[in-house]
Amino acid sequence: MEPERYKGYEIWGHVIAQDERFAASGTVTRNNELIQGSGILAFFATEEEARAAGIEWARAWVDCHR
Structure with missing residues (x-):
């Protein structure tokens, strides 16, 4: 898994199978x-949805703390 570059940061969306x-x-x-790292944000039916939620959280964090 490669990070996404966003406004000078590397952001990651993680998936934990449960x-x-x-x-x-x-x-x-x-x-x-x-x-910064989040805890568990939410649970999803697919890996893609979970990874997208992690990326969305990371983008929002950068936007609020930059």
């Missing part, structure tokens, strides 16, 4: 340093 659903989380890094 039985038949997928938990989402997000991470914000810069120059290989952890800036």
